[in-house]
Amino acid sequence: MTTRAANKTKAIVVTGAGGVGKTTFAAGLAVKAASEGKRTLVLTVDPAKRLAGALGLELGGEPRQHPEQPLLWGAMLDAAASWQSLARRHADPAVADRLVNNEFFQAATVHFPASQSYAAAEEAANYLDARVWDLVVIDTPPAAGGIDFFTSPAQMADLVGGRLLRLLTGGRIPGRNFFFNRGARPMLRFADQLLGSDLLERVGQFLMDLRTTYDGVASRSREIDSHLRKAATVVVTTADPAPLTEATRFFLELPDVAALPVAVVFNRSLPDRWATTPPLPAKSVASTNLALAENLTRWAAESQRQHDARVEFAARYKAPLATVPWLADAPNDLESLLDLLQQTEGLPSLW
Amino acid sequence: MTSATKPGRLTLVSGKGGVGKSAIATGLALYAHRQGRRVLVIDVTGAGGVAAHLGGGRLEFKPREVRPGLFALTIDRTKALAEYVKVQIGVPQFATMGPLARAFDALASTAPGVREVITLGKVLWEVQHGGYDLVVADCPPTGAIIGLLRAPRTIAELVPSGRVRHQAEWMSQLLARKTTELVLVTLAEELPTVETEETMALLAAENLVEPPTIVTNRVLSRLETDAKGTGVAAEAAILHRSLYRNQQDWIKRLQPARKLPYLFGLLTPGEVAARMADAWEHSESGSEA
Secondary structure, three states, X not given: OOOOOOOOOEEEEEEOOOOOXXXXXXXXXXXXXXXXXXXXXXXXXXXXXXXXHXXXXXXXXXXXXXXXXXXXXXXXXXXXXXXXXXXXXXXXXXXXXXXXXXXXXXXXXXXOHHHHHHHHHHHHHHHHHOOOOOEEEEEOOOHHHHHHHHHHHHHHHHHHOOXXXXXXXXXXXXXXXXXXXXXXXXXXXXXXXXXXXXXXXXXXXXXXXXXXXXXXXXXXXXXXXXHHHHOEEEEEEOOOHHHHHHHHHHHHOOOOOOOOOOEEEEEEEOOHHHHXXXXXXXXXXXXXXXXXXXXXXXXXXXXXXXXXXXXXXXXXXXXXXXXXXXXXXXXXXXXXHHXXXXXXXXXXXXX | OOOOOOOOEEEEEEEOOOOOHHHHHHHHHHXXXXXXXXXXXXXXXXXXHXXXXXXXXXXXXXXXXXXXXXXXXXXXHHHHHHHHHHHHHOXXXXXXXXXXXXXXXXXXXHOOOHHHHHHHHHHHHHHHHOOOOEEEEEOOOHHHHHHHHHHHHHHHHHOOOOHHHHHHHHHHHHHHOOOEEEEEEEEOOHHHHHHHHHHHHHHHHHOOOOOOEEEEEEEOOOOOOOOOOOHHHHHHHHHHHHHHHXXXXXXXXXXXXEEEEOOOOOOOHHHHHHHHHHHHHHOXXXXXX
16 A cells, blocks of 8 residues: 555544535545645545545545545545444454344444444544554544544443343343243333334344454444544534534533544635625615625625624634635535635644 | 324425425425414424424424414424333333333334334324324434335334234325325535435335425525626625526436525524425425425
């Protein structure tokens, strides 16, 4: 893959709500770092087709070097595949086979969004440990606005540690024959009535198999946790209420598990001067163009709303704010990605 | 439980995260209510989006009449389970059986379809027995909507017998009616368009509900002039025209039944929902009766 080993790899986690452009921004950061001589890997989740094309990405593969920019590598996380490899890494071969083929295991990526985030975090940690890159830029899965990515190691250890199993059996970790004694237990008899006889047993088997991965997952999740605490977190948002609420969670809920964000990036920002321009006097509006003036009035209101949202956010949470202009055409090659970062204002130095 | 009432219409609203599902679901409920219908709006996700857009505080699991003829409720997992067991399965004391309820919740967390069938069961029970003309459900995003709609079938495949399986059948039938509509909300952008197309393909393969109604949100209208202008007016016009042009390409590709407008400037969630109700009344429609 490469010949030189980096001394220390810095991690930048780019996070935020879905649909705000964080994958594009993460790609832009990586392209910029590479252009400044940093050996950079960007890990993305579900990029738009054209962006994936621009980065030369293929799903689930090993990191690939960009054909035009030799310092840039890209890899796409495949949550389902990482989740399977996790079972293979942490369980006996026979148990791993049983787990991977288990119907509940396959459904778990849907039921436990944390499992997807954990798989992504573990994969990212593996690349950090490889010490091949100066910088790894991680685009987080969208679950729970990205917060899950940071809490997933603990959640995962809890899941495989048997919390569900204990609830299921009333407090103790049972032996394998527990589920064959269901006639004696009201819970089992009831579940039996409700769901049919063997479902409970199948769920129990699954949770017991999953539990054998505990030692591996627990120790790995502590290592991942320490990587995440050292990472620089960049929150991407727009000035809209829903993604902004998600962004505040990184200040309110994150302190326990990670450092505070080093920057909050407001994507799709309109120029402040649109809002501050005084309205044209009625006479001159009539003499210029009414439709254009009305259009400006609408966008000026939007610009004002964005401005107010940024000011309010900055007053409440102490983090450097950066703005990325609202571009009609999403960047889809190295040049336009670099251009996006050059038009970004207020971003602190990240490497 | 009464069965004299005729089942009402059901509209399920889903879409990629962040496209405005809750505002649109609440707006649709407000619009139908203005038409004089008896309407229930359900926050299926429990995320509070419906309550924010309705105003007037938190919602409970029990339907609350937020104004005459307009009701709202939010799904609470534990209460939904207790009610499900009581009403559908006929075990009234379930709610008081703490360890049993927790154990069942653990089971429902692991087995696919169990939790979803309980949530869906509540929605469909209200459709069947609530006496509403219309039930609007603000549903989980597209990533989870197939799992929700497919839950009765998943259970039927997973569980060979038992009372939950028996319940799955009437649910599937109620979902497949012509009066059950799935609305997929999207934006005129690449990722939401692709995700909508993928969801439509999955839905077509599963054949669980009638083909979905596509609603594109935040659509810009054409600038009624070719003039270039000067200064900031020119800058705003350039951005507007480029965004409009790109939106039109995605709209052509997806051919939505309805287009809802981009709302400019500062609005409260309540104002947004009211504007969505207006838009629902005036937007183009290819499917509404």
